[in-house]
Amino acid sequence: MIxxxxxxxxxxxxxxxxxxxxxxxxxxxxxVTAVFAFNDAPFPSLPWKGFTLDWYLADGSGGRTGLFxxxxxxxxxxxxxxxxxxxxVVSVALGCVNAVLFERLEFRGKEFLYLLMLLPLVIPGVILxxxxxxxxxxxxNDASRxxxxxxxxxxxxxxxxxxxxxxxxxxxxxxxxxxRLRKFDRQLEEAALNLGATPVVAWFTVTLxxxxxxxxxxxxxxxxxxxxxxxxxxxxxxxxxxxxxxxFNRLREGSTPVLNAVALLLMVGSALLAVMAMxxxxxxx
Amino acid sequence: MNxxxxxxxxxxxxxxxxxxxxxxxxVPHLQMLRVSFQVRESWDTLAWGLEQYQNFxxxxxYWRTFVRTGVMSLFTTFLTLLIAFPIAWxxxxxxxxxxxxxxxxxxxxxxxxxxLVRTYGWMILLRxxxxxxxxxxxxGWADGPVEMLYNDxxxxxxxxxxxxxxxxxxxxxxxxxxxxxxxxAGYDLGGNHLxxxxxVVVPWAMPGIVSGCIVxxxxxxxxxxxxxxxxxxxxxxxxxxxxxxxITRFNWEQGAALGVLLLVLSSLIVxxxxxxxxxxxxxxxx
Numbered sequence: 001m002i003x004x005x006x007x008x009x010x011x012x013x014x015x016x017x018x019x020x021x022x023x024x025x026x027x028x029x030x031x032v033t034a035v036f037a038f039n040d041a042p043f044p045s046l047p048w049k050g051f052t053l054d055w056y057l058a059d060g061s062g063g064r065t066g067l068f069x070x071x072x073x074x075x076x077x078x079x080x081x082x083x084x085x086x087x088x089v090v091s092v093a094l095g096c097v098n099a100v101l102f103e104r105l106e107f108r109g110k111e112f113l114y115l116l117m118l119l120p121l122v123i124p125g126v127i128l129x130x131x132x133x134x135x136x137x138x139x140x141n142d143a144s145r146x147x148x149x150x151x152x153x154x155x156x157x158x159x160x161x162x163x164x165x166x167x168x169x170x171x172x173x174x175x176x177x178x179x180r181l182r183k184f185d186r187q188l189e190e191a192a193l194n195l196g197a198t199p200v201v202a203w204f205t206v207t208l209x210x211x212x213x214x215x216x217x218x219x220x221x222x223x224x225x226x227x228x229x230x231x232x233x234x235x236x237x238x239x240x241x242x243x244x245x246x247x248f249n250r251l252r253e254g255s256t257p258v259l260n261a262v263a264l265l266l267m268v269g270s271a272l273l274a275v276m277a278m279x280x281x282x283x284x285x
Numbered sequence: 286m287n288x289x290x291x292x293x294x295x296x297x298x299x300x301x302x303x304x305x306x307x308x309x310x311x312v313p314h315l316q317m318l319r320v321s322f323q324v325r326e327s328w329d330t331l332a333w334g335l336e337q338y339q340n341f342x343x344x345x346x347y348w349r350t351f352v353r354t355g356v357m358s359l360f361t362t363f364l365t366l367l368i369a370f371p372i373a374w375x376x377x378x379x380x381x382x383x384x385x386x387x388x389x390x391x392x393x394x395x396x397x398x399x400x401l402v403r404t405y406g407w408m409i410l411l412r413x414x415x416x417x418x419x420x421x422x423x424x425g426w427a428d429g430p431v432e433m434l435y436n437d438x439x440x441x442x443x444x445x446x447x448x449x450x451x452x453x454x455x456x457x458x459x460x461x462x463x464x465x466x467x468x469x470a471g472y473d474l475g476g477n478h479l480x481x482x483x484x485v486v487v488p489w490a491m492p493g494i495v496s497g498c499i500v501x502x503x504x505x506x507x508x509x510x511x512x513x514x515x516x517x518x519x520x521x522x523x524x525x526x527x528x529x530x531x532i533t534r535f536n537w538e539q540g541a542a543l544g545v546l547l548l549v550l551s552s553l554i555v556x557x558x559x560x561x562x563x564x565x566x567x568x569x570x571x
Contacts, residue, residue: 015375018371023388023391026391026392026394026395026446027391027395028410029395029403029405029406029407029409029410030394030402030403030406032406032409032410032416033405033406043414093301094301094302097298098298100298101295101298101299101302105294105295105298111567113302113306114567115566116306116310117302118566119306119310120310121500121503122499122503122551122552122566123548123551124506124507124547124548124551125507126507126509126524126528127314127317127507127544127548130527130531131316131544132309134317134537134541135312135313136313138316138320138537166309167305170305224397227399228399228400228401230399230401230510231507231508231509231524234509234528234532235528235531244401247401248510248514251401251405251408255405255409263398263401263402263406266398266399266402267397267398270397270398271394271397
């Protein structure tokens, strides 16, 4: 099974058929979702009744409410954006600090702490959510019952969602940034120090610009992962529902092409973000 | 830099890390463990006890779902590996130039959409009024609408789909670094396809296989959306039960116990996988 090793023709044919089948399998669900966002029928199913933009633009007068007039979905989109923003800021900041900590410093127990850092990647998302709910929301309940103090930040809601998502997204951000820091030539920094820069100045003028592509990449990844997350989010969300949870609730009531419209918007949005992040990291590679 | 400045910068960098790990990971999990051993006697008094765990073992619905979730996750992981391996092999070893990059990109694209969108796409395809059903009728292979959603096969199709990327990427990465001479040597020494695959390729790809399997297993075991939306009444998933205890029934003590059990199961299987394959968490994850 290698270029220089002869293979039989039927094996090659079979292999090719398998490849085609695989990529069809990969593309099919997304394609149909995208296509039915434009079907002029009340359900995302066949037959095809013609092209329409109603599922984006309809203002509710014709019995249809398009995405851009659907206040519930729009506010959910805004909630998700706010959450993703904070998750990105906190995770990337933590990622930078952790990367320097593990790549640059030597201290006792480093290996053990590194393993602790990886831990959130092998804990199911639901459990991360549950444990934070039990601890913080439980604390808020106790404080209210025992002392009459209301700790509303720790009740299910935006703060808890951000905390839950940061738990594992910070690990991923750390891995991305640490990988780039590992390739940094420390002589550059030493040269800056020799030329009279203080360590802080050297860090901001030499090391940070080197890390910037990975920081932007980690930020794009953190934003996307936060935006898409469901498992952790659903345990921690309060009255301000993020988009994934709002979509899930809609989907349980039954599906309409508005869901397809949102899905397509999400696909395009994340594809753009991914392409931007990938393009940048290639420029600076 | 003198010693005290070094210590200062160590602590400045260590503090955010420790705050994160202690406040968001360690303490919450210990608290979850603690709550799982609590028994509610009345609305404001709690006692220690094993009641939540006893419920799990005496209520067959709990442990049956638990075993089912574990077995189905293992099966899904295995199936994902089988499906992804030839694809990864093609991308890493056979495709050239532009095709290689494009095929790899094609594997990434579905994962720019969220799990919810992917699951929704499958629902449109598989349900009674869905596309497959319409096509079958149009071709005359079925007389009426066919329901393909809400069963275990549908759940596995969705779960495998969700896991593919996390299997393909590590496989491509490890296979890419393999020396072709090794494979040729295998053939020169008289090996056939099967022995070369077993003795040369698989051992070489082991780190990728293990990291892919661990991530896919973890994601599958902990997934909630796909089994709930695509599974039928009999396809309960353990995360669904945890959700019910916490959100619907507000029984945190029972929910915490179920959470601990799921965590134990996932840690145990991940640990076993690492031990059996001789890999370390640091090597496959970091």
